[in-house]
Each structure stands twice: as structure tokens, then as C-alpha cells.
Amino acid sequence: MGIFEPFRAIGYITTGVPFTVQRLGTETFVTVSVGKAWQIYDCAKLTLVLVGPQLPKKIRALACYRDYTFAAYGNSIGVFKRAHQVATWSRHTEKVNSLLLFGEHIISIDVKGNLFIWEYKGIEKNLAPVGHILLEEKFSPSCIVHPDTYLNKVLIGSHEGSVQLWNISTKKKLYEFKGWNSSIHCFVSSPALDVVAVGCADGKVHLHNLRYDEEVVTFTHSTRGAVTALSFRTDGQPLLASGGSSGVLSIWNLEKRRLQMVIREAHDSSIISLHYFANEPVLMSSAADNSIKMWIFDTTDGDPRLLRFRSGHSAPPLCVRFYGNGRHILSAGQDRAFRLFSIIQDQQSRELSQRHVSKRAKKLKVKEEEIKLKPVIAFDFAEIRERDWCNVVTCHMDTPRAYVWRLQNFVLGEHILTPSPENPTPVKSCCISACGNFAVLGMEVGWIERFNLQSGISRGGYVDISEARSCAHDGEVVGVACDATNSLMISAGYHGDIKVWDFKGRELRSRLEVGCPVVKFVYHRTNGLLATVAEDMILRLFDVVALRMVRKFEGHTDRVTDLCFSEDGKWLLSSSMDGSLRIWDVIFARQIDAMHVDVSITALSLSPNMDILATSHVDQNGVYLWVNQAMFSGVSHVHPYASGKEVVSVQLPAVSSKEGSEPENEESDHPHERQSQNKDAVSSPHFSHQIPDLVTLSMLPKSQWQSLINLDIIKVRNKPIEPPKKPEKAPFFLPSVPSFSGEILFKPSDVNTEEDKDTRGDEAARSMRKPYLPSPFLELLQSAVEMKNFSSFTDYIKGLSPSSLDMELRMLQIIDDDDLQEPEQRPELHSIELLLDYFIHEISCRNNFEFIQAVIRLFLKIHGETVRRQSTLQNKAKKLLEAQSSVWQRIDRMFQSSRCMVTFLSNTPF
Numbered sequence: 001m002g003i004f005e006p007f008r009a010i011g012y013i014t015t016g017v018p019f020t021v022q023r024l025g026t027e028t029f030v031t032v033s034v035g036k037a038w039q040i041y042d043c044a045k046l047t048l049v050l051v052g053p054q055l056p057k058k059i060r061a062l063a064c065y066r067d068y069t070f071a072a073y074g075n076s077i078g079v080f081k082r083a084h085q086v087a088t089w090s091r092h093t094e095k096v097n098s099l100l101l102f103g104e105h106i107i108s109i110d111v112k113g114n115l116f117i118w119e120y121k122g123i124e125k126n127l128a129p130v131g132h133i134l135l136e137e138k139f140s141p142s143c144i145v146h147p148d149t150y151l152n153k154v155l156i157g158s159h160e161g162s163v164q165l166w167n168i169s170t171k172k173k174l175y176e177f178k179g180w181n182s183s184i185h186c187f188v189s190s191p192a193l194d195v196v197a198v199g200c201a202d203g204k205v206h207l208h209n210l211r212y213d214e215e216v217v218t219f220t221h222s223t224r225g226a227v228t229a230l231s232f233r234t235d236g237q238p239l240l241a242s243g244g245s246s247g248v249l250s251i252w253n254l255e256k257r258r259l260q261m262v263i264r265e266a267h268d269s270s271i272i273s274l275h276y277f278a279n280e281p282v283l284m285s286s287a288a289d290n291s292i293k294m295w296i297f298d299t300t301d302g303d304p305r306l307l308r309f310r311s312g313h314s315a316p317p318l319c320v321r322f323y324g325n326g327r328h329i330l331s332a333g334q335d336r337a338f339r340l341f342s343i344i345q346d347q348q349s350r351e352l353s354q355r356h357v358s359k360r361a362k363k364l365k366v367k368e369e370e371i372k373l374k375p376v377i378a379f380d381f382a383e384i385r386e387r388d389w390c391n392v393v394t395c396h397m398d399t400p401r402a403y404v405w406r407l408q409n410f411v412l413g414e415h416i417l418t419p420s421p422e423n424p425t426p427v428k429s430c431c432i433s434a435c436g437n438f439a440v441l442g443m444e445v446g447w448i449e450r451f452n453l454q455s456g457i458s459r460g461g462y463v464d465i466s467e468a469r470s471c472a473h474d475g476e477v478v479g480v481a482c483d484a485t486n487s488l489m490i491s492a493g494y495h496g497d498i499k500v501w502d503f504k505g506r507e508l509r510s511r512l513e514v515g516c517p518v519v520k521f522v523y524h525r526t527n528g529l530l531a532t533v534a535e536d537m538i539l540r541l542f543d544v545v546a547l548r549m550v551r552k553f554e555g556h557t558d559r560v561t562d563l564c565f566s567e568d569g570k571w572l573l574s575s576s577m578d579g580s581l582r583i584w585d586v587i588f589a590r591q592i593d594a595m596h597v598d599v600s601i602t603a604l605s606l607s608p609n610m611d612i613l614a615t616s617h618v619d620q621n622g623v624y625l626w627v628n629q630a631m632f633s634g635v636s637h638v639h640p641y642a643s644g645k646e647v648v649s650v651q652l653p654a655v656s657s658k659e660g661s662e663p664e665n666e667e668s669d670h671p672h673e674r675q676s677q678n679k680d681a682v683s684s685p686h687f688s689h690q691i692p693d694l695v696t697l698s699m700l701p702k703s704q705w706q707s708l709i710n711l712d713i714i715k716v717r718n719k720p721i722e723p724p725k726k727p728e729k730a731p732f733f734l735p736s737v738p739s740f741s742g743e744i745l746f747k748p749s750d751v752n753t754e755e756d757k758d759t760r761g762d763e764a765a766r767s768m769r770k771p772y773l774p775s776p777f778l779e780l781l782q783s784a785v786e787m788k789n790f791s792s793f794t795d796y797i798k799g800l801s802p803s804s805l806d807m808e809l810r811m812l813q814i815i816d817d818d819d820l821q822e823p824e825q826r827p828e829l830h831s832i833e834l835l836l837d838y839f840i841h842e843i844s845c846r847n848n849f850e851f852i853q854a855v856i857r858l859f860l861k862i863h864g865e866t867v868r869r870q871s872t873l874q875n876k877a878k879k880l881l882e883a884q885s886s887v888w889q890r891i892d893r894m895f896q897s898s899r900c901m902v903t904f905l906s907n908t909p910f
Contacts, residue, residue: 002593003583004613004626006653010341011312011331011349011622014039016288018229018273020064020101028277031069032286033059037655038071043277043284046292046310048346052083054654063099063106068120070106072096077108079123087123091116091132100144100154102168105130107154109141115156117168133171139164145187147196147210155196155210157184163198165210177213180206188230190240197240199227205242205252217257223248231274231283237297241283243271249285249295251304261303265361265368267291268314268335282307289314289335290621311351313337317616319379319603320623323407326607329614330392331623332376336369338394340410341623343612353411374399378429381407385436389454390415393430393439400424402441404453415456421447421471433482433503434525440489442477448491450506462489462506464499473497479521483528483544490530490544492521498530500544510547514540520563527569529586533560539574541586553584555591561601567608575601575615580647594647617652624653695891698851700798705854707802777808778831785834790841794848797855805855809862829870832863836876843883856880 017033021043028043036058040050052069061072069080077089077096094110106118113135119126135141140159147155152169161179166172183201190197194211203221208214221227225245233239238254249266252259267287275284281297283304291311295304315334323330328348329341342348354372361368379394390404390413404413419427419441429442438459439451448462448471462472473493481490482503489501496514501507520533529550530542537560541551558578565572571592572584577600583593599617606613613626698705707714777796784793797805812831839859842852860867867873 002595002648002650003628003630004581004593004595005629006651007612007625007627009622009624009653009655010329010343010346011290011317011339012655013290013310013312014272014286014292015059015290016270016272017059017062019275019284019286019292020062021275021277021284022064022066023278024066029064030275030284030292031062031064032292033062033071034655035059036073038062038069039655040069041292041310043294045347046294046308050083051656052080053085054656060096061099061108063101065101065120070099070101070120072099072108075110077106077118079120087127089116089118089127089129091129098141098144100146102146102154105168107144107168109135109144109156111140113137113139113141115141115166131168131171133166133168135164142184143187145189145196147194148189149193150210155187157187157198159183161200175213177208180204183226185226185228186230188232190232191234197230197232197242199230199242201226203227203244205230205240207240207254217254219250219252219259221248221250222259222262225270229271229274229285231276233276233281233283235276235279235281237281241274241276243267243274243285243287245270247271247287247289249274263295263304265358266293266295268369312349313339313621316618316620317603317623319376320614320616321379321381321605322607322612322614323381324383326609326612329605329623330379330381331616332379332394333621334375336372336375338373338376338379338405340407343614343625350410352405352407355412373403380431380439382432382434382436384434385453388436389413391432391436391453393417393432393441393453395427395430395441398426400426400443402427402430402439404439404456415453417441417451417456417458419443419447419449419461420458421445421449421461429477429479429521431480431482433486434484435486438482438486440480440482442472442480442491444476446471446473446475446477446493448472448477448480460506462491462501462508464508472499472501478518479523481521481523481530482525483523484525488544490523492518492530492532494518496534498532498542500547512542512547512549520560522563522565524565524569529565529569531563531565531572533563533574537576539563539572539584541572551584551586551589553582553589553591555582555594556580562603564604564606566606566610568610571606571610573604573606573613575604581615595650596647597650597652599652620652622655626653695846695849695887698798698848700851704802705851708805708854708858711802711806711858777811778834781831781834781838785837788841790838793838794842798848798851806858809859812863829866829873832866832873833876835859836867836873836880840876840880840883843880843887846887856884 012034014032015035019030019032021028021030029040030043031038031040036055038052038059039048041047042049055071055073055078057074059071059073063070067081071078074095075090075092078085079087092108092110092114094112096108096110098109100107104119104121106120107115108118109115115133115135116129117131119130139162141156142159143157145155147153152167154166154168156164156166161181161183163177163179163184164173165175167174180200184198185201186199188197194209195216196208196210198206198208203225205219205227207216209216221244223244223246227242228245229243231241240252240254242250242252247267247269249263249271250259251261266285267289269287269289271285271287273286283295284292286292290313291309293309294307296307297304299305313331313333313335317331317333319332321330327342327344329343331339331341338352340350340352357368357371361371374396376394377397379392381392383391385391386408390406392405392407394403394405401416401418404415404417406413417439421443423445425444427441428444431440437453439453440448442448450459451457452459463470464472472491474495476494478492478494486503489503492498494517496516496518498512498514499508500510502509514532514534516534516536518532518534522531528544530544532540537556539553540549543550556574556576556578558576560574560576562575563572570586572586575581579596579598579600581595581601582591585592599620601615601617603616604613611628615624617624780793780796784790812828839852839856842848867877
């Protein structure tokens with residue numbers, strides 16, 4: 001694997017699969033499909049609570065029961081307990097289209113009419129179905145429902161328009177309804193017994209009495225398209241909600257048998273599911289436009305209002321950029337929406353408001369899509385002025401003006417930037433100055449104009465006198481950029497001319513010729529490099545100050561879609577319609593990594609910390625995140641001098657960060673949290689070799705090694721103020737323990753005789769002279785010294801708390817100071833000698849410097865007197881002193897040199 005690995009996809013809310021709703025206690029949850037995974041939302045606030053694992057194929061049907069989720073994908077059905085897949089049902093030979101929760105069973109139907117009955121209780125032991133029904137050959141099932149109070153019976157609709165009633169227990173067809181000569185799309189059982197609502201492809205809703213096979217009433221949608229979803233209200237109001245393939249939501253009054261209201265702009269695409277909450281005036285709807293909405297009927301006229309919703313792009317994004325220190329992503333899509341996604345908390349993702357679109361559309365009696373701004377083709381932002389005024393500017397497709405946005409309030413700004421050339425043409429490029437005060441717009445006709453963002457007033461245009469039309473370029477302005485000091489403005493024309501302007505004076509300073517038409521352009525303010533890509537698919541880097549080309553990269557075989565610099569300017573990332581993403585090292589002038597995806601990348605952005613890469617793809621509505629593994633694991637997958645010519649094929653990131661084949665490996669939703677969870681596996685990066693003369697730190701919290709130094713002070717501070725008090729009245733009887741014989745036995749600790757006291761004294765004396773038993777601390781230390789590999793022992797003591805490490809060191813303390821005993825007979829002295837060898841090695845290698853200094857101080861505080869008395873330990877202590885002095889003198893010289901330099905620079909007159 002290369003530098004970036006798939007992490008997860010964001011921006012997906014739901015797809016074209018009906019959701020399932022279930023109530024657990026006092027809370028209600030909805031399970032939706034997002035391609036090859038499923039998600040569960042809490043209906044109270046539509047917050048995401050659980051994401052299922054990635055499946056091999058797209059989900060086609062869902063069902064839920066308590067902690068179990070059943071998902072049909074391809075010919076199989078996956079059974080999940082929370083996020084863990086516990087079983088797979090795979091008796092179908094065709095694609096499964098429908099799932100129905102039926103008591104203690106799940107009913108599944110495939111496209112060929114095979115109906116299987118599965119029992120999910122005790123599923124780990126039995127994976128075979130408990131029943132099978134083969135429907136008629138000319139009966140293509142489309143939907144299934146269980147009519148209330150109909151024991152062991154289900155109603156199955158078909159694409160041919162007929163309806164059949166089956167007994168699941170006896171596996172017999174009880175009755176066949178003639179139907180309505182139109183394909184049946186949905187069923188729903190009504191609160192009234194024996195009555196079901198049927199939605200057909202011809203736009204009609206039929207309420208049918210099953211007992212008498214009679215039509216109760218028929219409703220017809222006013223808009224074209226099929227009826228795709230139905231739901232009855234259950235709080236006493238006789239209302240039926242129906243959704244159509246045109247996105248229109250209709251509410252029918254069953255008592256008056258007429259249409260009560262229509263929500264024409266409920267969704268931008270076909271409505272997939274509708275559900276009235278039990279005994280509540282709340283309706284939930286989902287559609288293929290990647291949104292879930294909840295409507296509440298609490299107005300005086302009975303019309304519903306939007307209560308809450310979750311939505312993403314309903315069309316593929318065109319531009320993506322990281323914003324806010326890499327925690328958010330700005331995304332503009334073909335659906336005319338401008339969105340802000342959070343990569344940490346999904347609840348913070350939202351669409352930027354375009355100021356009362358719904359009200360204006362309702363007032364003008366037009367669609368919301370006609371009121372919204374056209375799709376964004378380019379945008380720029382400046383975080384420095386977020387709290388002062390509008391800090392985002394956008395260019396829109398075929399629009400001769402640019403719009404500003406106030407990101408602090410997530411709304412469209414009050415100013416509209418309208419350039420004033422002789423012939424108004426669409427704005428093609430834009431940028432905001434580093435100070436955040438000015439916006440520069442480039443137009444299709446070649447005109448460039450500067451605006452003040454605070455007032456929205458034009459501050460003049462950039463004109464090249466040599467041009468015949470008095471414009472900046474003789475053709476479309478591909479890109480504009482400003483440097484970090486507001487001294488230069490750089491622009492690129494389609495015909496291959498790059499011009500450098502005086503920002504304030506608006507005069508042309510210099511120009512460069514690329515030699516072929518330029519199609520893309522990106523500028524890095526810190527290093528002053530300008531990256532361009534032309535129609536010949538070659539990337540060229542120019543030094544704006546030196547006015548010459550400094551790098552040239554070749555490798556793409558199709559149109560380059562986007563460019564992006566890393567924050568430090570050392571990497572240049574490029575994507576192409578050939579499906580490749582290439583990373584170029586600017587310093588070494590070579591490609592260091594390349595990967596290929598099945599769906600071509602249309603836009604990309606690298607976070608300021610260089611830890612996450614965001615991409616958008618052709619015909620994909622989400623934003624895909626790739627994680628830089630070298631940033632989290634400490635191990636680089638690419639050699640710094642590698643050529644990177646090999647292109648590795650990589651799968652797109654999944655909605656879930658977990659793989660379906662390994663559901664037990666639960667991971668967090670953010671790579672920073674995932675790193676902390678894997679701390680046991682990778683506590684700290686171990687390098688195969690250390691850079692000479694480099695002092696490394698332990699990366700431990702400051703409080704951990706400082707507590708070793710001040711442990712006595714901490715113990716005194718935490719000592720209880722008062723000793724524990726005795727009970728006021730002691731019991732008069734002696735404590736006893738029960739026995740099988742019924743006799744009362746006194747505890748030995750309560751009845752003490754003189755003989756017992758003498759015996760306990762002898763045992764205590766023997767315990768002081770018992771053989772020395774090594775602890776894990778000493779075993780690891782001895783093996784580390786023998787193998788000359790101290791990394792395992794270092795990790796062990798770094799994992800101990802300060803008090804535990806203090807106890808381990810005090811266990812080596814010599815209590816019996818019998819000078820007549822030989823040193824060889826004292827195992828404590830040998831352990832202290834091993835510790836001194838360990839300290840000498842670590843100090844000489846300059847590893848874990850601050851932690852080892854704290855441990856040495858604690859060691860000398862406990863065993864300093866022992867080291868002074870023993871001649872063998874004194875020699876080791878002298879070696880430790882020499883190693884300590886040599887290392888510290890070098891560090892001290894570096895500190896003093898830096899201190900002198902800072903003092904000198906601070907005292908200079910300039």
C-alpha cells in the first residue's frame with residue numbers, strides 16, 4: 001500500500017432502499033441503506049448511532065428486530081447483531097428483492113419468485129430455512145405485506161398487477177385478487193381491519209377490502225409517475241400519506257375521500273419510504289436524493305412543516321476543499337448545493353442557506369431548483385476574516401457574477417460581486433487575498449476585476465495595454481491567485497499566457513508562456529510556486545519570483561481534473577480521468593506514489609496537517625477520505641528516494657471504516673481516535689536506526705515522569721488528615737466462623753496464646769531469610785541485559801504508574817545490613833547492578849532522555865547509600881556518571897548556543 005489508504009466516505013444519508021423503523025423502549029430508531037453498508041439513526045434528533053460493516057454487494061432490502069439487522073445483498077442475506085455479522089443466509093439463487101419481519105421469522109423473496117422462511121432465534125446453530133414456497137412462473141413479486149390480524153398470512157403483489165394471499169404455515173395460496181392492470185409498487189396495512197392500501201405504477205392509490213374483495217376508494221396523483229410509498233396516520237386522524245416517483249408528497253383525507261394537501265417540493269427525487277410514527281403527528285420520508293426528512297402536522301390549517309432532516313449531495317460534488325484546520329470540508333455539487341461537512345461529528349454537516357429558497361419558490365409558484373443558484377464551478381475562502389464579514393466567494397456555472405458567503409452564520413452574503421466589462425460573460429475563476437479583504441474575479445472574456453469583500457465595491461480591473469480588447473487576457477481566465485503579502489497577483493489565460501501583476505497598482509509586471517492551452521492552475525503562497533496543467537497533460541511548476549519553469553512532471557494519460565499542493569509545499573497531488581492519483585515530490589522532482597481507482601477522481605484536497613486526503617468521484621454523491629498511514633503508524637510505506645512509477649489499484653473508501661469480513665475489528669470514526677485505541681499494538685514508533693547524536697524523548701505525558709521526582713510530596717499531600725476512628729462500642733462477643741459439625745470455631749487471629757505469639761515470631765524471622773523470588777520486573781531486566789535489547793524492558797516500565805515503579809525499585813532495597821554476608825549471596829545487589837547497566841546503555845544511546853533522568857533520580861534516592869557502600873556498584877556508578885556528563889555537556893552547549901543567539905537578536909537595534 002502507498003502513502004494514502006482508504007478510510008471512509010462521508011455525505012451518504014440514504015439510498016434507494018426502503019428504511020425500517022423500530023421502537024426500543026422509549027426511543028425510536030430508523031435503519032437505512034447507504035450502498036454496501038447500513039446506518040442506524042436515532043429519530044429523536046436524527047443523530048447517527050451505528051454504522052454497519054461493508055458488504056460485498058449493494059444492499060437491496062432491510063429488516064430489523066431489536067439488536068438484529070437483516071440486509072439482503074445479491075443472492076445472500078446477512079444477519080447482524082449490532083455491527084457484528086453473526087450469520088449469512090445463502091439459499092437464494094437469484095437477487096433478493098424483499099424482506100419481511102414476520103413474528104419470529106424473516107420472509108425473503110427473490111426476483112424469480114422463490115420465497116424462503118428463516119428463523120432467526122438460535123441462528124448460530126441453524127442456518128437453513130424452515131420453509132420454502134415457489135410462486136407461479138407468470139407471477140413476478142414486487143412487494144409483500146402482512147395484513148393485521150391475518151394469522152400466518154401474507155399479501156404479495158406483482159409487477160403484472162395481480163395480488164395473492166398466502167398461508168405461510170401451510171404453504172398454500174388462499175386467494176388471488178384480480179388487481180388493477182398496473183404494476184404494484186407498495187403495500188401498507190391500514191388501522192381498519194381487512195383494509196390495505198395499494199400503490200400502483202399508474203399513479204393510483206387503491207384502498208381494498210380483503211375480506212369481501214371490494215374496492216373502498218381510489219385516489220389518483222395529480223403528477224405523473226408511480227406511487228412508491230404509503231403510510232397511514234395512527235393518532236386518530238383519518239389521513240393517508242402517499243409519495244410518488246416525482247418527489248411529491250400527497251396527504252389524503254379518508255373520511256372526506258379527497259386530497260387534503262400536497263407538498264410539491266418534499267424531495268428532489270423519487271420518494272422511497274414513508275412512515276407515520278405510532279400515535280404521533282409526525283411523518284418520516286426518505287428519497288433517492290440522499291435525504292431523510294421528518295414532517296410534523298401541528299399547524300392550525302393542518303399543513304405539515306419540516307421538523308428536522310438529514311441530507312447530503314443529491315448529485316456528484318464538483319469542488320472540495322478542506323476548511324477549519326482540517327476538521328471541515330467545503331463541497332459544491334451539481335445539485336446546486338453548497339455544503340459544509342464535518343469529518344469528526346456527522347451531526348455538524350449542513351447545507352449553507354441561500355436565503356429563504358422554499359418561501360420564495362412557494363410565493364413565485366416555481367420549483368426550488370429554479371430559485372437556487374447554479375452549480376458552483378470554483379470557490380475560495382479566507383479563514384482570517386470569518387468573524388468580520390463574508391469570507392467565501394463562489395463562481396457559478398454560466399453566471400456573470402460571483403456570490404459571497406458568511407461561513408460563520410452558514411448563509412449567503414448580502415453582496416453580489418458583478419464585474420463590469422464591455423460584454424458581460426460568465427465568471428470562471430476567483431480568489432481571495434491573504435488578508436481576506438479583497439476578492440479577484442476572472443471572466444470568460446479575459447477580464448479580471450478586484451472587489452472589496454466588506455463593502456462589495458469594485459476596486460478596479462487589471463488591463464494589459466498590449467491586448468487588443470483592453471482585457472487582462474485574450475481568452476478565458478483559467479485561474480487567479482494572490483501572494484502572501486498582497487504585492488503580486490498571478491493570472492493564467494487559456495491560451496497559455498501566465499501574467500504577474502502588481503496587486504495594488506494593477507499594472508503588468510511580467511509574463512510567461514506555457515506553450516499550449518492551460519486548463520488548470522494552483523498557486524502555493526508559502527513557497528511561491530505555481531503549478532499548471534495544459535491540454536498535453538503535462539504538469540509544469542513555475543517560480544513566480546524567478547520567472548522560470550523549475551519542474552516538469554509527466555505520467556497522466558487522460559485529462560487532469562484537479563491539482564493540490566501539500567501545506568508545506570513539498571508534495572503536488574494530481575488526479576486524472578484515467579483513474580489515477582499521483583503524488584509528486586517537488587524537491588526531488590519525481591513521482592513518489594501513484595494509485596488507481598475504478599471511478600475517476602474529479603476533485604481533491606489535502607488537509608493542512610497532511611493526514612487526510614478528500615476526493616470526489618464521477619457519479620458518486622459522497623466525499624471520500626483517505627488517511628495518511630505514515631502520520632499515525634510512524635512507519636512510512638514509501639521510501640523518500642523511491643521513483644513511485646508503479647501504480648497500485650485501490651478500492652474506494654467504504655461508508656464504514658470497518659471491513660465486512662472482519663467485523664470484530666472495531667475502529668473509531670476518526671484516525672486520531674483510532675490511533676489511541678491501537679496504542680497497545682503500536683505504543684511508539686521504533687526506528688531501525690537512530691540519527692547520530694540525536695536525543696530522543698519518551699513521548700510520555702509530562703505528569704508521568706514528573707510524578708516520579710515528586711512522589712514523596714504527593715504521598716504527603718494525599719495522606720489522610722485524621723486516622724480512622726475506632727467504633728464507639730466494640731461487640732462483647734468474639735467473631736466466629738461456621739462449621740459443618742455445628743460447633744463454633746473462633747478465628748485464630750482473635751484468640752492469641754503465648755505459644756502462638758512465639759510461633760508467629762519464628763515464622764516472621766524465617767520469612768526474612770526465605771529465598772529470593774524474581775518478579776516480572778527483574779525477569780525482563782535480566783533478559784534485556786543478556787540479549788542487549790532493552791526496548792521491551794523500557795516499554796514495560798513506561799507502562800507502569802509512578803507509584804508502581806516506585807514500589808518495584810523499593811523491592812530491591814536491602815533491609816538486613818549484615819556486613820558479614822558475602823555480596824555474591826545478595827541477589828538484590830545483582831539486580832541493582834543490572835539496573836545500572838541499563839541506565840548506562842540508555843544514557844549512552846540518548847533514548848527516552850527525560851524519562852530515564854527521572855528514573856535515575858528516584859533510583860539514587862532509594863539505593864544511593866547501598867551504591868556508596870558496595871565497591872562493585874561504585875565502579876558502575878562511575879561509568880554512569882561519565883556517560884551522563886558527556887551527553888549533558890553536549891546538550892548544555894546547544895542550549896547555551898541557542899540562548900546566546902536569541903539574546904543577540906533581541907538586543908539588535910533593527
